[in-house]
Amino acid sequence: LGEEQGRRRSRLPTDERREQLLALGLRVFVERTYDEISIDEIAREAGISKGLLYHYFPSKRAFYIAALREALRQLIQETRPPEGAQPNLEDMRRGIDAYLGYVERHARAYVFLMKGGLGLDPEVQEIIEEAREEHLGRLLTSLGDPSEPRLRIGMRGFLGFVEAASLDWLERGGVDRAAMCDLIMEGFLGLVAPWVAPPSP
Amino acid sequence: LGEEQGRRRSRLPTDERREQLLALGLRVFVERTYDEISIDEIAREAGISKGLLYHYFPSKRAFYIAALREALRQLIQETRPPEGAQPNLEDMRRGIDAYLGYVERHARAYVFLMKGGLGLDPEVQEIIEEAREEHLGRLLTSLGDPSEPRLRIGMRGFLGFVEAASLDWLERGGVDRAAMCDLIMEGFLGLVAPWVAPPSP
Numbered sequence: 001l002g003e004e005q006g007r008r009r010s011r012l013p014t015d016e017r018r019e020q021l022l023a024l025g026l027r028v029f030v031e032r033t034y035d036e037i038s039i040d041e042i043a044r045e046a047g048i049s050k051g052l053l054y055h056y057f058p059s060k061r062a063f064y065i066a067a068l069r070e071a072l073r074q075l076i077q078e079t080r081p082p083e084g085a086q087p088n089l090e091d092m093r094r095g096i097d098a099y100l101g102y103v104e105r106h107a108r109a110y111v112f113l114m115k116g117g118l119g120l121d122p123e124v125q126e127i128i129e130e131a132r133e134e135h136l137g138r139l140l141t142s143l144g145d146p147s148e149p150r151l152r153i154g155m156r157g158f159l160g161f162v163e164a165a166s167l168d169w170l171e172r173g174g175v176d177r178a179a180m181c182d183l184i185m186e187g188f189l190g191l192v193a194p195w196v197a198p199p200s201p
Numbered sequence: 202l203g204e205e206q207g208r209r210r211s212r213l214p215t216d217e218r219r220e221q222l223l224a225l226g227l228r229v230f231v232e233r234t235y236d237e238i239s240i241d242e243i244a245r246e247a248g249i250s251k252g253l254l255y256h257y258f259p260s261k262r263a264f265y266i267a268a269l270r271e272a273l274r275q276l277i278q279e280t281r282p283p284e285g286a287q288p289n290l291e292d293m294r295r296g297i298d299a300y301l302g303y304v305e306r307h308a309r310a311y312v313f314l315m316k317g318g319l320g321l322d323p324e325v326q327e328i329i330e331e332a333r334e335e336h337l338g339r340l341l342t343s344l345g346d347p348s349e350p351r352l353r354i355g356m357r358g359f360l361g362f363v364e365a366a367s368l369d370w371l372e373r374g375g376v377d378r379a380a381m382c383d384l385i386m387e388g389f390l391g392l393v394a395p396w397v398a399p400p401s402p
Contacts, residue, residue: 115326125316149375150384153366157388160365165358174350183351187358190391 018056021046025067026074030105033112034064065123071109072131075102079135087142092188097181100166104177107170114167132159143192158191219257222247226268227275231306234313235265266324272310273332276303280336288343293389298382301367305378308371315368333360344393359392 024046028037039060043050057063078098081091103110113128139155140146162184169180225247229238240261244251258264279299282292304311314329340356341347363385370381 149373150380152373153369153376153381154384154388156369157362157366157384160361160363160368161358161392162361163365164361165354167361168354168357172350172353175354179351180354183355183358187355187392190393191362191388192391 022070029067030109069127076134096184100177100180103166223271230268231310270328277335297385301378301381304367
């Protein structure tokens with residue numbers, strides 16, 4: 001009330017501030033890659049001091065990791081099938097379309113990450129791996145016995161298919177999102193065909 | 202002739218010495234990961250001075266990169282279909298089996314690389330990318346118009362499928378190499394089905 005903008009901003013409750021900073025992180029790491037942005041710029045864009053930023057995130061790496069974690073949480077959320085629904089192709093198609101929409105909106109960040117950005121960082125690997133495990137778990141439980149090695153390997157392969165195809169699509173284009181969605185669905189059906197409908201003898 | 206072993210070794214012709222060192226590189230980087238080995242150990246195992254090693258490769262990174270280049274040259278070589286043969290499924294299966302054999306023999310190095318080892322190094326990315334492009338080119342020319350975006354994206358996806366499935370297989374096992382070969386062939390046939398035999402209306 002009547003306070004000067006800068007001071008009001010610096011008095012936000014901790015959680016709200018953290019959320020705001022993460023939203024900013026999602027934006028800046030999509031527009032520029034990790035190496036292209038400094039902690040000073042982040043603080044400036046957030047309208048807070050570097051000291052306050054460090055209070056929330058002790059380093060640029062920590063800030064990036066928190067933003068990545070938030071980004072993948074959103075991705076998992078947006079691609080989630082409806083609660084309690086039996087696995088079906090329509091929900092799967094919706095999930096794939098949501099995935100493609102998400103990676104399209106975050107194209108630079110996705111390409112950076114998939115091409116090994118911060119590749120040696122075990123925490124980054126772990127976060128990406130967790131997201132893959134979540135998607136893998138959904139696929140496996142919708143298809144059958146999750147402990148069956150061929151199914152596990154095949155679905156891991158399918159995730160690799162989606163990632164590699166998406167990366168090529170983002171970098172070189174040539175088809176629209178609907179056609180990409182068809183391509184991935186066809187790929188899925190082709191890949192899982194041996195499991196859902198065993199070849200006749 | 203009659204020379205002391207150490208001296209004979211240090212008088213090898215340049216090319217031969219370089220080849221020997223690369224062969225050693227392939228071996229050490231398969232047994233241990235990049236971070237686990239020092240340039241001193243490499244020189245010791247090669248039976249030459251660190252100075253002479255540096256004469257051939259100015260740094261551990263340069264040595265690793267040369268060994269990686271050699272490894273992927275071998276992989277490309279071993280998976281190559283017979284000269285002049287029309288594309289056919291039998292040769293493709295043989296190529297996939299050779300690929301699986303190769304990654305199995307180099308499992309630690311493959312897992313290290315695929316999980317982002319030296320991920321930020323643009324030269325490493327470039328070498329891996331070149332090998333992918335070679336495989337992609339083979340697939341595309343055997344399947345049809347290489348400039349067709351859906352085909353390109355689909356086959357890029359297929360390479361991602363092979364890499365991700367192989368990685369999971371190497372890390373968690375559960376099936377033998379013949380079953381892996383079946384799985385990848387089935388995946389390929391499922392993926393390319395929409396192109397080689399358009400779905401009936």
